[in-house]
Amino acid sequence: xxxxxxxxxxxxxxxxxxxxxxxxxxxxxxxxxxxxxxxxxxxxxxxxxxxxxxxxxxxxxxxxxxxxxxxxxxxxxxxxxxxxxxxxxxxxxxxxxxxxxxxxxxxxxxxxxxxxxxxxxxxxxxxxxxxxxxxxxxxxxxxxxxxxxxxxxxxxxxxxxxxxxxxxxxxxxxxxxxxxxxxxxxxxxxxxxxxxxxxxxxxxxxxxxxxxxxxxxxxxxxxxxxxxxxxxxxxxxxxxxxxxxxxxxxxxxxxxxxxxxxxxxxxxxxxxxxxxxxxxxxxxxxxxxxxxxxxxxxxxxxxxxxxxxxxxxxxxxxxxxxxxxxxxxxxxxxxxxxxxx
Numbered sequence: 001x002x003x004x005x006x007x008x009x010x011x012x013x014x015x016x017x018x019x020x021x022x023x024x025x026x027x028x029x030x031x032x033x034x035x036x037x038x039x040x041x042x043x044x045x046x047x048x049x050x051x052x053x054x055x056x057x058x059x060x061x062x063x064x065x066x067x068x069x070x071x072x073x074x075x076x077x078x079x080x081x082x083x084x085x086x087x088x089x090x091x092x093x094x095x096x097x098x099x100x101x102x103x104x105x106x107x108x109x110x111x112x113x114x115x116x117x118x119x120x121x122x123x124x125x126x127x128x129x130x131x132x133x134x135x136x137x138x139x140x141x142x143x144x145x146x147x148x149x150x151x152x153x154x155x156x157x158x159x160x161x162x163x164x165x166x167x168x169x170x171x172x173x174x175x176x177x178x179x180x181x182x183x184x185x186x187x188x189x190x191x192x193x194x195x196x197x198x199x200x201x202x203x204x205x206x207x208x209x210x211x212x213x214x215x216x217x218x219x220x221x222x223x224x225x226x227x228x229x230x231x232x233x234x235x236x237x238x239x240x241x242x243x244x245x246x247x248x249x250x251x252x253x254x255x256x257x258x259x260x261x262x263x264x265x266x267x268x269x270x271x272x273x274x275x276x277x278x279x280x281x282x283x284x285x286x287x288x289x290x291x292x293x294x295x296x297x298x299x300x301x302x303x304x305x306x307x308x309x310x311x312x313x314x315x316x317x318x319x320x321x322x323x324x325x326x327x328x329x330x331x332x333x334x335x336x337x338x339x340x341x
Contacts, residue, residue: 004028004074005249006118008061008105009082011035011042013193014124014182017242018080020191023050025246030074032067033083034060037196045191061105064112071116078120078249081109084154087200088128088299091151102154103161110165113172120252122245123162125176127234127267127304128152136271137234137307140178140263148299159263166261173260175248180234180267180306182241184326185333192333193238202274203327206281207334209289217289219274221296226303230274234267234305237321237329241266247317258314267306268319277327284324285331 005022009015010031015038019029023046031043035058043056055074059066061083084102085091091098106123113121129152130138131145147153162174183203185192198214199205209217222229244266251257282289312318 004076006030006076006079008032011038015082016042016046016191017238018245019046020049021242021246030055032057032059042191048190049188064108067112071112076118080122080245082124088149088151091149095150098150098154106158120173122248123176125178126155127178127180129156132301137305139307140310163261173252173257176263177266180236182238183235184237184329189332189336203330207330210287211334211338217291218294222293224302228273228275232271232273232303235272236267236319237326240319240321244317247315264311264315265306265308267308269306269308271305280323281327284328
């Protein structure tokens, strides 16, 4: 059986961890990444962890001609599509860039799947499609809310495109994984989250503040209707999230899908507040963070976390890492980065 998997955006944060898990599960990942928001060093990290070379092609998924050549050369069995712009704030100021890249790349891949007879695609979706849900935790049946940013809108639109294509082309199998908040790093500390410039996500800002790169961490609001007043999210270890992709590919390859378009929530099933993250990080790494409470940030929802029952039962996947373990791995990764300077 052909076990070659195209991983678009495979040198990014979640993509690199997924390539490790794919390789360890007996698949052969082929990375296509234009390096617009990632570094080639991630590929070196993957190779050190798995102990062998990984196929890497620097290319843009929106380039039909180049992608057609890649599909012709490699004969893929499945695709995992990570390649997308993902900064919520930036998407508000650059909506055209987000629509062109995020939607254009998916349409391109779907056309090439049909041309080259590739059956399976796992799509990197997001819990942003739920917005501020009326009822928590959210299940896969929770209604989507109107997106609050062009980024969120691209995830909803891509899901719609995939659902329409699965309906029109029954030979295609689609699994959309709605991620909650990925954090942490590989236990080896050889790969992890590598933000460019000022981080948009909480944990890199926490670790950079602990390392003295950032003078202070801002907590955006302590007046939400939550136990400690700060926002609540479902934080999932990135290696647990990566394993969910392997389960999704296995499900399609083995013909176990219940339908040719399926959605799964990928989270821990537990909501954790921003202040709880900060305190736990301090405790497990035995350090103190310089932080202050500031005003609410535009676009932030109060609380969201997943009901993971469906993914646990149907996908045969469950988040396993503890928050302590994950926050220790994030700090080890930051220390590794600092040691390379």
